[in-house]
Amino acid sequence: MLSRAEMPGGGAKPWPQKRTGRHHAGSIRSPGFIRGGFAHGVRGPKTWFYMLPDSIRLKGLCVALTIKHSQDDLVIVDDFGSLPGPDPQFLHDLADARNWGYSILFVDM
Incomplete structure (x- = not known):
């Protein structure tokens, strides 16, 4: 205009x-x-x-994890302490070796 x-x-x-x-x-x-x-x-x-509200974003994450679980694409690791050192490159190489692609989420609590 x-x-x-x-x-x-x-x-x-x-x-x-x-x-x-x-x-x-x-x-x-x-x-x-x-x-x-x-x-x-x-x-x-x-x-x-x-930005979507937090409740809707949380619901979307739950739906995505549920779909991954139903397709047997969800891998849950409860202890990162057994991994060799805090090297981020190791996690990247692990994701490449197992063909996890870009849809991967590492949560360390």
Whole structure:
């Protein structure tokens, strides 16, 4: 949406200020005219991003874990202490070796 300054044309007054009986007009591209510019238009792209409430996000996680469990794709490890050291590369290599892909979640409590 273009403002009156960004519209093409409309550089001169369309008719004299006085003695015509018409309203005072400075440009045919002002917002009062048809095919004129917008007075207070949206500037820039609008973002549609919003955060879901925590309850809905938790419900989505529960549904995803339930589906993974029903497809036998859920692996639960209760003790990370038996793993060799706190090396994050080991966990990455383990996920690659077992073809777990990108849908993997490590939670350490």
